[in-house]
Amino acid sequence: MKTLNQLEDTSLAIEFRKVTKSFGSIVANDQISFSVKKGSIQALVGENGAGKSTAMKILFGLYKEDEGEILVNGKPQHWASPRDAIKNGIGMVHQHFMLAETATGLDNIILGDEEHTLKIPFLPVPFNIIDRRKARKEIQAIANKYGLNVPLNVKVSKLPVGMQQRIEILKLLYRNADILILDEPTAVLTPIEVDELFENLKKLKNEGKTIIIVTHKLREVLNFTDNIVVFRTGKVVGEIKTAEATEEKIASMMVGRNVNLRPEIPIASNLNKPVLELKNVTLKDYLTKDSKRNLLNNLSMRVRGGEIVGIAGVEGNGQSELLDLIFHPQNYFGKKTSSHSHATGDINLLGKAVKHKKSSEMLDLIVGFIPEDRHKNGLLLNMSAEENYILGRHWEKKFRYGFLQKIKEIQKTVKSEMEKYDVRPRNSKLNASGFSGGNQQKIIIAREFGKEPEFIVAANPTRGVDIGAIEYIHKQIVAERDKGVGILLVSSELDEIFTLSDRILVMYGGEIVAEYKRNEVDEHALGLAMCGGLSEGRKTQ
Numbered sequence: 001m002k003t004l005n006q007l008e009d010t011s012l013a014i015e016f017r018k019v020t021k022s023f024g025s026i027v028a029n030d031q032i033s034f035s036v037k038k039g040s041i042q043a044l045v046g047e048n049g050a051g052k053s054t055a056m057k058i059l060f061g062l063y064k065e066d067e068g069e070i071l072v073n074g075k076p077q078h079w080a081s082p083r084d085a086i087k088n089g090i091g092m093v094h095q096h097f098m099l100a101e102t103a104t105g106l107d108n109i110i111l112g113d114e115e116h117t118l119k120i121p122f123l124p125v126p127f128n129i130i131d132r133r134k135a136r137k138e139i140q141a142i143a144n145k146y147g148l149n150v151p152l153n154v155k156v157s158k159l160p161v162g163m164q165q166r167i168e169i170l171k172l173l174y175r176n177a178d179i180l181i182l183d184e185p186t187a188v189l190t191p192i193e194v195d196e197l198f199e200n201l202k203k204l205k206n207e208g209k210t211i212i213i214v215t216h217k218l219r220e221v222l223n224f225t226d227n228i229v230v231f232r233t234g235k236v237v238g239e240i241k242t243a244e245a246t247e248e249k250i251a252s253m254m255v256g257r258n259v260n261l262r263p264e265i266p267i268a269s270n271l272n273k274p275v276l277e278l279k280n281v282t283l284k285d286y287l288t289k290d291s292k293r294n295l296l297n298n299l300s301m302r303v304r305g306g307e308i309v310g311i312a313g314v315e316g317n318g319q320s321e322l323l324d325l326i327f328h329p330q331n332y333f334g335k336k337t338s339s340h341s342h343a344t345g346d347i348n349l350l351g352k353a354v355k356h357k358k359s360s361e362m363l364d365l366i367v368g369f370i371p372e373d374r375h376k377n378g379l380l381l382n383m384s385a386e387e388n389y390i391l392g393r394h395w396e397k398k399f400r401y402g403f404l405q406k407i408k409e410i411q412k413t414v415k416s417e418m419e420k421y422d423v424r425p426r427n428s429k430l431n432a433s434g435f436s437g438g439n440q441q442k443i444i445i446a447r448e449f450g451k452e453p454e455f456i457v458a459a460n461p462t463r464g465v466d467i468g469a470i471e472y473i474h475k476q477i478v479a480e481r482d483k484g485v486g487i488l489l490v491s492s493e494l495d496e497i498f499t500l501s502d503r504i505l506v507m508y509g510g511e512i513v514a515e516y517k518r519n520e521v522d523e524h525a526l527g528l529a530m531c532g533g534l535s536e537g538r539k540t541q
């Protein structure tokens, strides 16, 4: 059967023909066929684990298909590695970045690029070195053109995730890729940055480039793409022109049922005692040259049991520092050291002053944590789902007899949690690395909620998670709130902030610049406050 694009236009950039790829018993791509028109923006959507990333990894030469073939610009291609794909004009930004963390942004962008070398003419043997000045100039020009500015001299590990992603995108543009694959490119961007990114992608499209976007964000799909291909459980279940699609239509194609995309959640009414209190916390930045700037500035806030407090803000405005300070106060409030910036002020967690607590004492305070970087802080990728579920919880009474672990109890709990959160595949022995991004997230959420904490910090809890699962995770968060748990939600998704938060705090430049009840602010005012555009003084609690 011919696909939609084939009927309309034969100038295809990409054509998948009955491609199959299995990992052991898991068929990640099952005879998938679809095509992408040259000079178009194509969305790939589907539930977590539906096989989108696998298809793109085959296209990028990271995996080899078991069966079928892929045509690129009309010619069958069998890449031996991504190097072949790059040579043939294909670039990919992965869902989890592939950057050398200890190298600078500049080095990451030019790494492995032989084009920009400076030839030394008088040496007897050919000896090329990278012309860093030229490369920097070119990268800066691309960055300026597409609004992707990053500090090129700073080590990647020191940059927030949003900036790291910009480096990935710059790397791809710097190599003049003709076909750009972006696996969830906007997961860490603010709405304004998303608009800017897509404006730039449109410019690239108008220059004839082909762009494939893997995303869970249906609004982006509708606003910015030309065609949509829908995956479900390893198969392509449909292709649709964006102009003919609606959010509901795509959602039900993806999930196979109707999904409530905008639930009405009543604002919390029964508030308990505070689970988190920060009073006049200032965090000086001693680690960068910019020592006059404070990473957190005279920040005071409170989360009470039974409420969800959402922090809205453009990434890099102190949110990461705030989270680190909540979990590791001893690093900041103790003696001044060269490895951490120094904090002043007060912090109380679950009613206890914690600024001088040791790490071991902090572990006694049971706080759920869904981290923004699930690979770095949420999972041990080369350990099984079961081991990851028990991570940090092995001391819980229900999981041990003295020093011995109750293996059967652990297995039973993990099995039922995987069922409850619909983690796919239901294989508790599979290493965390073998699960798709969204399913990895579900494992973390199941573990953290399972601790039955009084306070949960959720940083982008539905990042990379499909709509069916978002609906479920949101319900769980609200259920926790209604049980009396206090929740601090840090999210770059305004939709998520609006759906869940009882109170919304806006962070800008390390300060809380505004505070609203959910029902007294709209997206426009919030967006303005997030960009520092608040002219009036902040509202008070």
Ligand SMILES: Nc1ncnc2c1ncn2[C@@H]1O[C@H](COP(=O)(O)OP(=O)(O)OP(=O)(O)O)[C@@H](O)[C@H]1O
Binding pocket: 023, 026, 027, 028, 046, 047, 048, 049, 050, 051, 052, 053, 054, 055, 095, 231, 424, 425, 433, 434, 435, 436, 437, 438, 439, 464
């Ligand atoms: N390296 C691997 N080893 C074993 N199984 C894998 C591997 N990579 C992917 N899978 C499995 O293949 C299936 C498809 O995964 P894939 O990452 O392609 O899904 P996806 O649609 O991109 O999901 P998500 O939206 O969550 O990123 C999943 O069941 C996943 O667990």
